Amino acid sequence: MKVAIIGGGAAGMSAASRVKALKPEWEVSVFEATSFVSHAPCGIPYAIEFDFGSEELMYYKPEVFVKERGIDLHLNAKVVEVDYGKLRVEENGKEKTYEWDKLLIATGASPKVPKIEGVDLENVFTVDLPPDADRIRRAAKEAENVVIIGAGYIGVEMAEAFSAINKKVTVIEFLDRPLANFDREISNIVKEEMEKKVELKLEESVEAIEGKDKVEKVVTNKGEYKADLVILATGVKPNVELAKQLGVELGETGAIKTNSKMETNVENVYAAGDCAETINLVTKKPAWIPLAPAGNKMGYVAGVNMAGGNIEFPGVVGTQITKFYDLQIGKTGLTEEEAKKEGFNVKSAFIQANTKVHYYPGAKKTFIKAVKDADTNRILGAQIAGYEMVTMRVNVFATAIQAGFTTRDLFFADLAYAPPFTPIWDPVIVAARVLKF
Amino acid sequence: MKVAIIGGGAAGMSAASRVKALKPEWEVSVFEATSFVSHAPCGIPYAIEFDFGSEELMYYKPEVFVKERGIDLHLNAKVVEVDYGKLRVEENGKEKTYEWDKLLIATGASPKVPKIEGVDLENVFTVDLPPDADRIRRAAKEAENVVIIGAGYIGVEMAEAFSAINKKVTVIEFLDRPLANFDREISNIVKEEMEKKVELKLEESVEAIEGKDKVEKVVTNKGEYKADLVILATGVKPNVELAKQLGVELGETGAIKTNSKMETNVENVYAAGDCAETINLVTKKPAWIPLAPAGNKMGYVAGVNMAGGNIEFPGVVGTQITKFYDLQIGKTGLTEEEAKKEGFNVKSAFIQANTKVHYYPGAKKTFIKAVKDADTNRILGAQIAGYEMVTMRVNVFATAIQAGFTTRDLFFADLAYAPPFTPIWDPVIVAARVLKF
Numbered sequence: 001m002k003v004a005i006i007g008g009g010a011a012g013m014s015a016a017s018r019v020k021a022l023k024p025e026w027e028v029s030v031f032e033a034t035s036f037v038s039h040a041p042c043g044i045p046y047a048i049e050f051d052f053g054s055e056e057l058m059y060y061k062p063e064v065f066v067k068e069r070g071i072d073l074h075l076n077a078k079v080v081e082v083d084y085g086k087l088r089v090e091e092n093g094k095e096k097t098y099e100w101d102k103l104l105i106a107t108g109a110s111p112k113v114p115k116i117e118g119v120d121l122e123n124v125f126t127v128d129l130p131p132d133a134d135r136i137r138r139a140a141k142e143a144e145n146v147v148i149i150g151a152g153y154i155g156v157e158m159a160e161a162f163s164a165i166n167k168k169v170t171v172i173e174f175l176d177r178p179l180a181n182f183d184r185e186i187s188n189i190v191k192e193e194m195e196k197k198v199e200l201k202l203e204e205s206v207e208a209i210e211g212k213d214k215v216e217k218v219v220t221n222k223g224e225y226k227a228d229l230v231i232l233a234t235g236v237k238p239n240v241e242l243a244k245q246l247g248v249e250l251g252e253t254g255a256i257k258t259n260s261k262m263e264t265n266v267e268n269v270y271a272a273g274d275c276a277e278t279i280n281l282v283t284k285k286p287a288w289i290p291l292a293p294a295g296n297k298m299g300y301v302a303g304v305n306m307a308g309g310n311i312e313f314p315g316v317v318g319t320q321i322t323k324f325y326d327l328q329i330g331k332t333g334l335t336e337e338e339a340k341k342e343g344f345n346v347k348s349a350f351i352q353a354n355t356k357v358h359y360y361p362g363a364k365k366t367f368i369k370a371v372k373d374a375d376t377n378r379i380l381g382a383q384i385a386g387y388e389m390v391t392m393r394v395n396v397f398a399t400a401i402q403a404g405f406t407t408r409d410l411f412f413a414d415l416a417y418a419p420p421f422t423p424i425w426d427p428v429i430v431a432a433r434v435l436k437f
Numbered sequence: 438m439k440v441a442i443i444g445g446g447a448a449g450m451s452a453a454s455r456v457k458a459l460k461p462e463w464e465v466s467v468f469e470a471t472s473f474v475s476h477a478p479c480g481i482p483y484a485i486e487f488d489f490g491s492e493e494l495m496y497y498k499p500e501v502f503v504k505e506r507g508i509d510l511h512l513n514a515k516v517v518e519v520d521y522g523k524l525r526v527e528e529n530g531k532e533k534t535y536e537w538d539k540l541l542i543a544t545g546a547s548p549k550v551p552k553i554e555g556v557d558l559e560n561v562f563t564v565d566l567p568p569d570a571d572r573i574r575r576a577a578k579e580a581e582n583v584v585i586i587g588a589g590y591i592g593v594e595m596a597e598a599f600s601a602i603n604k605k606v607t608v609i610e611f612l613d614r615p616l617a618n619f620d621r622e623i624s625n626i627v628k629e630e631m632e633k634k635v636e637l638k639l640e641e642s643v644e645a646i647e648g649k650d651k652v653e654k655v656v657t658n659k660g661e662y663k664a665d666l667v668i669l670a671t672g673v674k675p676n677v678e679l680a681k682q683l684g685v686e687l688g689e690t691g692a693i694k695t696n697s698k699m700e701t702n703v704e705n706v707y708a709a710g711d712c713a714e715t716i717n718l719v720t721k722k723p724a725w726i727p728l729a730p731a732g733n734k735m736g737y738v739a740g741v742n743m744a745g746g747n748i749e750f751p752g753v754v755g756t757q758i759t760k761f762y763d764l765q766i767g768k769t770g771l772t773e774e775e776a777k778k779e780g781f782n783v784k785s786a787f788i789q790a791n792t793k794v795h796y797y798p799g800a801k802k803t804f805i806k807a808v809k810d811a812d813t814n815r816i817l818g819a820q821i822a823g824y825e826m827v828t829m830r831v832n833v834f835a836t837a838i839q840a841g842f843t844t845r846d847l848f849f850a851d852l853a854y855a856p857p858f859t860p861i862w863d864p865v866i867v868a869a870r871v872l873k874f
Contacts, residue, residue, distance in 0.1 A: 010861065043796055046856050056796040059861070281851075292861045293854045314849050321853035330853050359480055359493040391858045392829035396836050398851050403840030412751050414718075414835050416758035416767050417730045419483050421828045424447065424496070424729045 004100035008032030011273025011299030012106035018303025054130035118209030143228035150233035151178035253288035272298035279315030328390035333381025408437035441537035445469030448710025448736030449543035455740025482594035491567035555646030580665035587670035588615035690725035716752030765827035770818025845874035
């Protein structure tokens with residue numbers, strides 16, 4: 001049996017490893033366009049901040065997959081065409097054709113590039129693949145003024161990275177707040193924190209990037225900003241071109257539609273990772289939230305099923321986390337805005353709390369915005385900003401939402417308490433109490 | 438309506454506050470034997486370590502309850518006898534009688550004092566009420582050699598406290614490991630860590646405490662240890678004497694038996710907090726786990742129900758956490774040993790993991806022992822030791838166990854990931870995968 005996998009990122013390599021573990025005698029070939037495998041763009045901001053090489057961004061080296069796991073790994077191998085049962089690949093300057101019985105599309109996502117003048121100038125970058133990390137690091141050494149276009153996750157993380165290495169950073173965002181996928185109460189905390197460290201320009205739209213050869217400035221509808229280095233961080237889109245060639249159906253989110261076994265509408269063709277759609281467990285509707293943990297698990301599920309097993313990927317609750325310097329910011333489930341759009345009868349609570357009992361040194365502030373369905377008391381989502389333990393509280397909410405907890409269930413959650421770690425009434429419990437039950 | 442509450446700790450004051458909030462016109466009297474309210478012994482080790490006064494251990498000052506909440510608060514008021522409808526109280530040297538229509542017994546727990554010679558010597562202490570903190574602090578200033586008898590939570594926390602203020606600390610434990618309510622894999626990590634900082638004497642039983650007026654040494658079956666200060670930390674027992682006077686039934690754990698509304702077998706008599714039994718949600722059997730968060734919530738539930746409401750305390754999963762210097766140690770649900778005793782067909786996993794992705798600075802080690810029911814794949818418990826994020830992972834397990842998660846549910850939990858916080862495959866997810874589903 002010949003299994004072909006397009007894309008050697010988290011999902012592709014998870015799937016390949018699973019298939020070989022379950023069916024060692026099968027031929028499993030992975031075609032990866034770069035020289036990197038099991039990589040993820042989430043590390044790139046930290047490669048800039050802590051100045052390490054892109055090879056560090058790989059979780060496993062290619063040899064591990066080839067020698068230990070017996071995978072037929074093709075690096076620098078760009079799949080240019082897919083037919084049923086066949087693949088055409090540009091590999092080290094040559095074109096080759098490979099046959100497949102089962103195919104996994106794990107082509108990932110790519111940055112959206114805004115349709116403005118100057119995006120091709122030298123020192124204008126997107127944050128996507130490991131080689132970008134090296135190019136950006138190199139350019140950063142010469143740069144003084146950095147302009148980041150977009151204040152989503154990547155924009156916020158790159159803003160910290162460049163500010164931490166002493167660049168003058170300007171962040172330009174079209175919307176009225178950073179991390180606008182959070183409700184305003186939380187985004188505003190992020191805004192205040194960012195304004196301490198970088199120039200944050202909100203409600204400005206970039207009209208052009210200008211320069212002779214290298215970038216020199218960014219022009220917006222409100223002004224212009226000197227720039228030696230520009231980061232385009234205006235979102236990502238799923239890579240679905242090859243899927244479309246094969247007649248694979250896309251979902252309403254624009255990503256590849258699959259069932260819970262990661263099967264597409266085309267027999268023997270699977271999709272997993274950032275190119276694939278999944279289900280939001282709160283709304284039960286299709287969702288596209290391209291993040292590494294779900295990508296890995298989708299790959300795992302696809303691999304098991306391709307190898308003849310039977311396992312389902314249940315979906316996600318949309319858990320996400322990031323930080324800007326000491327401020328940690330996370331969410332799970334729906335925001336109030338999202339929940340209202342979905343037609344829920346929403347009640348929300350916004351609380352401020354300390355992270356430890358009053359007498360234990362080092363307590364920090366934390367803020368929780370929690371949202372419930374007022375008809376059923378089910379917890380729909382939570383957003384948390386704070387200076388420690390945000391991951392803990394986001395994960396408690398994520399687990400509670402996955403379990404379908406009501407506010408009462410959450411109020412009675414038996415969470416750990418000791419003075420060095422938490423207050424007696426954990427802020428999560430307080431949020432449940434304020435939401436009422 | 439006259440409500441009397443015996444005990445002004447966490448449970449008593451939570452209940453009193455609830456009743457007054459719901460029935461402001463009712464007379465709510467709290468009788469507290471000390472001059473402290475809303476206190477908890479969990480802070481005492483930190484009062485020693487960070488050298489602060491016992492008044493800091495109160496969450497709210499007495500005035501808050503009297504002035505803001507309208508509670509009739511009697512401090513230094515020891516209830517000496519309870520009859521149906523009546524209380525006899527020793528108050529400021531006088532004896533008084535009060536009437537009640539509804540009664541809450543919130544008498545807490547007290548340290549067990551070993552039946553050996555010398556426990557009454559000067560500078561031999563138990564860790565119980567806020568005044569103990571001041572007495573211990575005062576004695577510690579003069580002490581060089583501290584002997585702690587017992588290596589449970591209090592023993593471990595007091596060992597850190599005295600070692601941190603540069604005392605020579607010897608911990609004597611009858612069993613073969615510290616924190617013996619954990620499985621051996623985890624206790625052994627604690628043992629190693631403790632041995633770096635204190636003299637840990639295991640499998641030794643204390644035979645006498647000796648000295649002229651003040652304590653001078655502790656004698657065991659294996660040797661003797663110089664001691665200027667001794668801490669007795671050999672467990673606690675529920676305070677049930679007053680309950681027994683009234684004919685209130687005790688449960689199989691020895692604590693007061695209640696239903697989920699915190700009602701005892703005697704009409705209009707409730708019990709809550711460290712003197713009351715509850716249900717272990719994993720075994721569905723009576724459990725006595727005297728800890729502050731559950732105590733507070735039991736008080737809340739008792740208060741609502743005394744005021745005519747209807748709310749149930751569902752029980753606990755037994756979540757606990759502590760630390761010894763940088764090592765954080767927590768558990769929830771059943772250990773392997775406990776699960777076997779309960780007759781489960783147990784499968785366990787013990788994993789070691791790093792707390793962050795490899796390229797992000799500052800990753801630390803963490804160890805998870807997780808236990809499932811091999812017949813149903815339900816998660817039964819987890820124990821975690823590590824150098825960060827233990828609270829997070831214990832709380833994820835606690836929430837998952839409360840929800841009745843199987844290993845598969847937990848494997849697909851949508852936990853937060855970003856390089857500064859966690860690895861892509863969170864150790865919790867890895868544990869679920871190793872346990873199989």
